[in-house]
Amino acid sequence: MPELPEVETIRRDLTRHVLGKTVKDVSVSHAKVVGGDIEAFAGALAGKRFQEIDRVGKLLIFSFGREQFLLVHLKMTGQLIYHAGEFIIAGGHSLTSTSEVYPAQSARGGRRRAGGHSQTDDPEVQPGKHTRIAIGFADGSKLFFHDMRLFGFMRMVNEAGRSKAISAFGIEPLTALFTLEKFAGVFRGRKTSVKAVLLNQSLIAGIGNIYADEICFSAGIRPSRQASRVTKAEALALYAATKQIIKRAIKERGTTFNTYVDGAGNKGNFVRFLQVYGRGGQPCRHCGKTLMKKRVAGRGTVFCLSCQK
């Protein structure tokens, strides 16, 4: 599940690789992943030059000047992978034209292994049965959007569309506006759980199920605790944990639990540092007691009854 650290890792990877490149051709497998109209999307994107890549929460924003933007959301299983070189088919010969291997409206075309440097198994097949969008650049390199579940999307929007998308997000961790004052403020007066607040993108941008559980563990607070009952000291603990865990996760290039890969198709390393996520029934790394798993805020949630109050 790409959350803030994963999306930020991809943003940095792609900033290095696709900035300044011009879109030559665009292929799309399903209309719904580009907002319903493949022709309109491909037409709007063709010929555009990538000028800047920003991120708000888990949303990527590619800029083409002041009036045209590409919004990309990976949702649960989306991947955005850049390929510099040519494609090597199982048989051995290379391809240079996207349309030859990946006609619009058809995601089929067999499994073709990419040129060598990837570490994961399924995700780097280029293009594969889960390839939804292929963007070919003038220099022959390509950007692939994969998504097993058809939740993720790309959209071309104008400045009004960009502003609207950004305004839906709450405070952004790791920016100057992410102050203890504002952070503590989002918990104040809320009857819902601490976890629901952490997951609410309109309050705090970028936290998903993995980091919400990790933040709660680090702060020693049960995810089910009522937000309004969080004390000042606990708000500080949650605030510090949020900043520290997100920073560290970015440094480790994100968490690969199931399907996440970075802009080059490689896994993230933060799994090694997970204290609770995915560890229900296993011993707490701090006290040794069995970690509890239950549903909080509609999500699978793992915590330690003894370390978290």
Place this chain on the structure above:
DNA sequence: CCTTGTGTTCTCCG
């Protein structure tokens, strides 16, 4: 059945 991010819809309460 489970997994989860988010948009939409439903329900409750004052």
Place this chain on the structure above:
DNA sequence: CCGGAGAACACAAG
């Protein structure tokens, strides 16, 4: 009866 908060549902595929 309105508005807002929060919960529940829908979506998708393995």
